[in-house]
Amino acid sequence: MRYKSGYKEQKRQELLDISGQLAKKNGFNATGVDGFMKAAGVTSGAFYSHFSSKNDLFKALIENELQHSIQMWQDNPHDEPSQWIDFELNRYLALSHVEQPDRGCALPSLASEIARSDDEIKQAYQNELIRGQKIFLKYLDSEETAWAVMCQLVGTILMARSVTDTDLKRTLLESSKKSIKALIAYSATE
Known part of the structure; x- marks a missing residue:
């Protein structure tokens, strides 16, 4: 059966997007190939035409998910640093991000699994993480502050995902926003 030009790339992207949602919600290692392919609506045999x-x-x-995060940071509509960071703090440190891991950043969901992975996985993660940090650096003017803010966000x-009380989740989110703003203000005076 012949497919239209670009079909395989489009299907691979769909598989990555759906697999990413499932992995962020349930964990990558906890989900088998059959589970990923079932969620994507394809047979397990189709898996091997896209991934070895x-x-x-x-x-x-990991590369796909972090590229999505990087694209969101690049698409932030603000150029002025304080507006850029406020926008990111409000977007990232939102209750909806806590309660919908499948729709959010892969870092809080998958970092512990990445840490237990082989060096090839860690290197792919590191490469994309550094790309993201460069965007933060552009607006924060300090390598250390950019890393610290990213770490605190994640x-x-x-x-917040690890607790059940919604009020406590909100407290964690708001206290982190204040702490990050204080760190940025302090860093700017050094």
């Missing part, structure tokens, strides 16, 4: 192994899928998924979402 589950590890290959994980690497591609850690806050992870902690």
Whole structure:
């Protein structure tokens, strides 16, 4: 059967997007190839026409997910640094991001699995993470502050997802916003 030009690339992207949502919600290692393919509406046999192994899928998924995050940061409508960071704090540190991991950033959901992965996966993650950090650096003017803000954002979402009380989730989100703003203000005076 012949497919239209670009069909395979389009199907691969669909598989990555759906697999990313499932992995962020349930965990990558907890979901088998059959589970990913079932969610995508294709047979498990179709998996191997797109990926050589589950590890290959994980690497591609990480790159895809982090590229989505990078694109969101690049699409931030503000150029002025304080407006840019306020926009990102409000977007990232939102209750909806806590409660819908399948729709959010892969970092809080998958970082612990990445940490237990092989060096090829870690390198793919590192490459995209550094690309993202450069965007933060552009607006924060300090390498250390950019890394610290990214770490605090991810850690806050992870902690907020780990508690049941909605008021506590909101407290974690708001206290982190204040802490990040204080860090940025302090860094600007150094």
